[in-house]
Amino acid sequence: MGLDRLMAAAAVSAVFAAAGCGHGGSRPTRLLDGRPALSFTPVRASVVAAGRVLTRSELGRRLDACISAADRAKVAPGTIVVERVSVAGESLTFANRDRSGVFACDAGIDPAGERAPPWCHAVFGELADGRVLDPRLDVICRDRERHPLAYVFVDPVPGARWVGVQQHDYVELYEVLGGLPVRLATTSGIDVEQARARLEMTQYDAEGRELVRGELEATVAG
């Protein structure tokens, strides 16, 4: 849904990026699942992560495989689920029945080899007025090259349509969807030894105007 709206918006021109098209030396041309990586013209050297809104029933076993039986009972069948696929990661985000908390399923390789792909970890964050109290950093997963892959929640500021995270040579953009915190994946700024991540974040409005920029320092906690 997210990408569809992006492509339809007249004010926003999304273009397919071909390899070596001048958006930056090593800007990825494909997302994790192989689909072409779009860019968002107002944001230089950007890659748009795919996002869509589904319901739990539509996802079926895909969601059930990720969370424990006890947690499954806390999620209603019609619950909205935001599915995201980025360059290195993939996630599901959804709230519990009373919206007191939000779950995220994080995809990647489990270095301990205990969890079957795609999911390597699931997290839960408490919500206060719809905002997560903590980014719920996950540093357990690895990407396909077995490099550290981290996930965090980001609360969008009012008016934000896109949350951008600076990766090595590009800005990865995540659309704000489903009224939920944005679960984003990164391969930059991760300190596995200290269970910490430091991310450069920027939030944009629908036209790509910068609303807020800053550094997010997240720690595994709780």
Add this chain to the structure above:
Amino acid sequence: MRSFIALLVAGFALSGVPGAQAYHRFWAGCNYDAPTFMTTMTRDAAQDYANAARYEGYQWGGGCWNYDDVDSYPNDPPQVAGTHGEGGDCSGLTFKTWRESTDTWRDGRYYWHALRNVHGPYDAAAFRDGTGAPNHTVAKATAGVMDAFASATHIGMVFVRSLYGGDQIVEAKCEACGTNIFYRTYRGDSAYGGVGRWGWTG
């Protein structure tokens, strides 16, 4: 210039506050030393280790404490990491007590000194799910000393089993309650699952 001098005087005055001194002394002692690889790990020793962390406070995402039986930096804001407060949080205390590695695929035994600031990669939900090579789920009915009960948001270790439904649990519970041993009924609470550590040697 006047405001600078005023701030300077205020700074000196504040630095004389005992609490501030305790905090600065405490945090200056925290370190990032490598852990010591151990060949043994007994439940008795784990009890001693967790017991010694009592009264040392609670810090969200934290993992550094000394042994002066005082929270050197109490009342820091809940669910805010990086305030350099004293104590572990629930999963940090469990990680250090269970002598785990920061690499989830390692199941060896790594002794972390109290002042080694480390939390580890697991949150409470990860422990509950038995994530990581050293961890596994156990039936709650059979959970014994220094096994643990974990939910999506909290984990506490069994210090002493009780016959009557509850257990004495050693846990880093919250900023206000700190790290201590409490009587809890996690064993009978459906939100909690049983968790264990592989590799006890006694």
